[in-house]
Amino acid sequence: MVRCALPCLLSSCVWVLCCSAIWSDERPPNLILILVDDQGYYDLGCYGATEVRTPHIDALARQGIRFTDYYAAAPICSPSRAGLLTGCYPRRVGNESWVHRADSRFGLHPDELTIAELLQQNGYATACIGKWHLGFHEPFLPRNQGFDHYFGLLHNLDPVETVYFDEQGGVPLLRNDQVVARPADPAALTKLYTDEAIRFMEEYQDQPFFLYLPHTMLHNPLGVSEEFRGSSDWGEYGDATQELDHHLGRLMQSLQELQLDQNTVVIYASDNGRGPGRNAGQPIQGHKLSTWEGGIRVPAIAWGPGCGLQSGIESKAVIRAMDWYPTLASLAGIEVPADLVIDGRDLLPMLQGETAFVPPPSRQLSLAIKSRGQAIGAREK
Ligand SMILES: [Ca+2]
Numbered sequence: 121m122v123r124c125a126l127p128c129l130l131s132s133c134v135w136v137l138c139c140s141a142i143w144s145d146e147r148p149p150n151l152i153l154i155l156v157d158d159q160g161y162y163d164l165g166c167y168g169a170t171e172v173r174t175p176h177i178d179a180l181a182r183q184g185i186r187f188t189d190y191y192a193a194a195p196i197c198s199p200s201r202a203g204l205l206t207g208c209y210p211r212r213v214g215n216e217s218w219v220h221r222a223d224s225r226f227g228l229h230p231d232e233l234t235i236a237e238l239l240q241q242n243g244y245a246t247a248c249i250g251k252w253h254l255g256f257h258e259p260f261l262p263r264n265q266g267f268d269h270y271f272g273l274l275h276n277l278d279p280v281e282t283v284y285f286d287e288q289g290g291v292p293l294l295r296n297d298q299v300v301a302r303p304a305d306p307a308a309l310t311k312l313y314t315d316e317a318i319r320f321m322e323e324y325q326d327q328p329f330f331l332y333l334p335h336t337m338l339h340n341p342l343g344v345s346e347e348f349r350g351s352s353d354w355g356e357y358g359d360a361t362q363e364l365d366h367h368l369g370r371l372m373q374s375l376q377e378l379q380l381d382q383n384t385v386v387i388y389a390s391d392n393g394r395g396p397g398r399n400a401g402q403p404i405q406g407h408k409l410s411t412w413e414g415g416i417r418v419p420a421i422a423w424g425p426g427c428g429l430q431s432g433i434e435s436k437a438v439i440r441a442m443d444w445y446p447t448l449a450s451l452a453g454i455e456v457p458a459d460l461v462i463d464g465r466d467l468l469p470m471l472q473g474e475t476a477f478v479p480p481p482s483r484q485l486s487l488a489i490k491s492r493g494q495a496i497g498a499r500e501k
Pocket residue numbers: 157158196197339391392
């Protein structure tokens with residue numbers, strides 16, 4: 121494996137010496153971060169829903185750690201993703217307001233060190249497969265933010281965004297900078313993303329990889345393939361949920377067939393609470409767009425029994441999307457640069473059962489959240 125610089129080499133050596141007994145292989149674990157869009161706290165079998173059947177996601181929870189008190193970084197898509205990928209409160213990275221619509225000239229500042237960049241610089245193959253929503257001009261695009269490979273939609277498919285694409289035939293589905301389909305069909309996306317994710321895992325099975333899989337579902341407009349239409353007791357929302365579950369099962373099956381399941385950690389989470397108008401039995405108040413619990417408290421699961429993560433645990437620790445950044449770095453044996461101010465805390469000791477709650481931060485956090493600011497991209501020609 122090619123690694124970038126001496127500090128990384130040293131940290132890698134230390135990691136191998138310390139952790140080879142924990143992991144089944146002498147290489148760092150593969151990391152898969154599955155982000156579902158607008159899935160509410162109740163809306164999986166393992167969180168109480170009776171209107172949908174989600175056996176594959178429930179199995180992840182059963183074999184891993186299910187969090188009862190996990191909070192997204194924000195109650196809406198773009199800030200939530202900015203927090204997730206930088207390990208910072210969205211305000212710190214200049215992305216606290218609303219979402220990036222198609223005419224946005226802003227995005228996630230290219231100077232930010234995303235978790236993908238950190239992993240990429242340390243020998244990981246990296247892919248973003250799904251919805252981006254963090255800027256649509258060259259400095260902000262996924263391949264400028266640490267991802268070797270991109271497949272998906274940069275945008276939402278709701279009318280406030282698609283209106284910008286009316287004269288171009290609709291929102292494009294992209295593979296890197298090539299248009300694969302236009303307009304993108306929401307009913308096809310969950311399968312297409314999963315197919316691409318499996319191809320990526322097959323291609324990079326011989327080196328550590330980081331797969332960020334931010335699904336377009338369950339954001340409006342919902343899309344459900346023929347096979348899943350009418351399959352749940354919760355309309356299109358439930359049908360699309362069951363389709364997501366089915367394809368998560370395919371992904372896990374592929375991990376097993378590639379014999380990567382013992383050396384892979386899978387994180388599953390939602391980017392914010394369910395949208396308004398979905399009135400099944402959620403036990404908390406509010407929905408997406410609000411800072412009531414229903415806007416930000418969402419499902420989250422960490423799975424990695426082959427990598428020393430606990431199995432069959434329900435954790436009541438209060439954790440946040442920003443915590444995945446240092447946790448994934450820690451799993452990979454990578455030091456987060458000492459001069460980088462982040463807000464996330466390393467959860468690994470808790471995931472491995474050494475502590476019941478989140479350990480205190482190992483570094484001095486800057487308590488004043490001062491925005492590092494935005495960059496401006498060029499207008500589309
Ligand atoms: Ca969302």
